[in-house]
Amino acid sequence: ETVLTQSPGTLSLSPGESATLSCRASQSVSGFYLAWYQQKPGQAPRLLIYGASTRASGIPDRFGGSGSGTDFTLTISRLEPEDFAVYYCQHYGVSPPYTFGQGTKLEIK
């Protein structure tokens, strides 16, 4: 099983700043199988990025994904008030098919 470790646990920033969120895998994984989700309080997770770097439909271009091997990054530029949420990375593997990082909470400073 591939374990995903996200850092930092909490990130405090102001609107207009840029955020860099990290997701580290316990073993090298294909970027095809790395995705990012956003979850706001009381809501279901929403797909942001798939294939490590491709934005899902309707996702603003201030969201960007990058990385390969064991290190992946979600970057959010020009933070908007609605971007403050919890972000999860996710890997598709063999068993179990889906594993998630523990999440990074992006909060308003």
Added chain:
Amino acid sequence: VQLVESGGGLVQPGGSLRLSCVASGFPFKSYIMNWVRQAPGKGLEWVSYISSGGSPTYYADSVRGRFTISRDNAKNSLYLQMNSLRAEDTAVYYCARRVGYCGGDCDTLDPWGQGTLVTVSS
């Protein structure tokens, strides 16, 4: 594209509950479906997977032997039968569609339903 869960509620330890998820806006019978849960204040945990035709199925170690996933493609519905419930099963349960973007290579969960809360307590 929409997924709507129902069936959650309060149940005593050792009890049973059956969750449902009704899909609309896409050809349900063509998609792999999953259940994912989130304990209060915690992260996401994948629970179960079912292929488009109903087999094969897979389970997280934490629920194997107690939970059963099934589907009725004629009714565009996904189910999760939960038996021998424990306090640690308390969570919001989401159904989520598996989508293979990147021409099928990028395996993701999209969309997710709004979730249904299961509380196991005496």
